[in-house]
Amino acid sequence: ETGVxxxxxxxxxxxxxxxxxxxxxHLGHNAMYWYKQSAKKPLExxxxxxxxxxxxxxxxxxxxxxxxxxxxxxxxxxxxxxxxDSALYLCASSQDDSSTDTQYFGPGTRLTVL
Amino acid sequence: xxxxxQAQTEISVVEKEDVTLDCVxxxxxxxxxxxxxxxxxxxxxxxxxxRNSFDEQNEISGRYSxxxxxxxxxxxxxxxxxxxxDSAVYFCAYSxxxxxxxxxxxxxxxxx
Numbered sequence: 559e560t561g562v563x564x565x566x567x568x569x570x571x572x573x574x575x576x577x578x579x580x581x582x583x584h585l586g587h588n589a590m591y592w593y594k595q596s597a598k599k600p601l602e603x604x605x606x607x608x609x610x611x612x613x614x615x616x617x618x619x620x621x622x623x624x625x626x627x628x629x630x631x632x633x634x635x636x637x638x639x640x641x642x643d644s645a646l647y648l649c650a651s652s653q654d655d656s657s658t659d660t661q662y663f664g665p666g667t668r669l670t671v672l
Numbered sequence: 673x674x675x676x677x678q679a680q681t682e683i684s685v686v687e688k689e690d691v692t693l694d695c696v697x698x699x700x701x702x703x704x705x706x707x708x709x710x711x712x713x714x715x716x717x718x719x720x721x722x723r724n725s726f727d728e729q730n731e732i733s734g735r736y737s738x739x740x741x742x743x744x745x746x747x748x749x750x751x752x753x754x755x756x757x758d759s760a761v762y763f764c765a766y767s768x769x770x771x772x773x774x775x776x777x778x779x780x781x782x783x784x
Contacts, residue, residue, distance in 0.1 A: 598776075599776075600773075600774045600775065600776050600777075601763070601774040603771050603772070606771065614771065646715055648715075648717065650717075657705075657767040657768065657769065657770060657771055657772065658704075658705045658724075658767055658768075660707070660719055660722050661719075661772060662719060663709070663716055663717035663718075663719075664716065665714060665715050665716040666715040666716065668715070
């Protein structure tokens with residue numbers, strides 16, 4: 559059983575589209591994360607939520623809008639994206655948002671912006 | 673600021689060879705954790721190990737072993753008798769007083 563699931567696995571969208579990425583964790587964790595993984599760049603932390611409250615926004619453009627309705631679900635709403643936003647978007651969860659907690663990752667959503 | 677360096681961008685070995693992936697970190701924290709993750713072609717980051725800064729004991733798990741040396745700020749990962757299924761990108765990561773910081777990864781290709 560996969561602890562962290564993400565849908566869709568692949569997404570192609572135009573710059574004027576609006577879409578959402580979904581993440582669900584089945585590990586009973588309280589913290590959830592969004593990361594962006596671009597080619598030849600280190601993983602970039604985007605957002606952190608702990609007990610549904612956002613605790614970190616790593617200077618992410620407003621065209622990315624996160625939502626965390628409960629500790630098990632995390633969304634990333636996308637609108638008016640740019641081609642350079644094409645990347646693998648990874649969701650992760652951990653027991654709490656302590657920097658020392660082990661994070662468990664989902665399979666990612668491969669996003670292509672045309 | 674904390675920094676993680678994986679100097680090896682790509683490594684290619686023949687099956688059954690041993691391979692060591694290097695990881696060097698920079699920090700002023702006294703308490704911190706180090707991690708290794710594996711990212712196969714499917715994309716998911718798979719957690720392999722977490723070590724804290726007070727535990728320098730080497731660890732072995734099957735064909736995997738880790739060598740943590742605080743004196744050289746290194747946390748190297750060795751795969752013994754490599755297999756094709758070991759082909760992946762391996763990331764070293766650090767956490768202390770800041771969120772998890774990842775290295776750029778080492779792409780390992782194991783050829784049959």
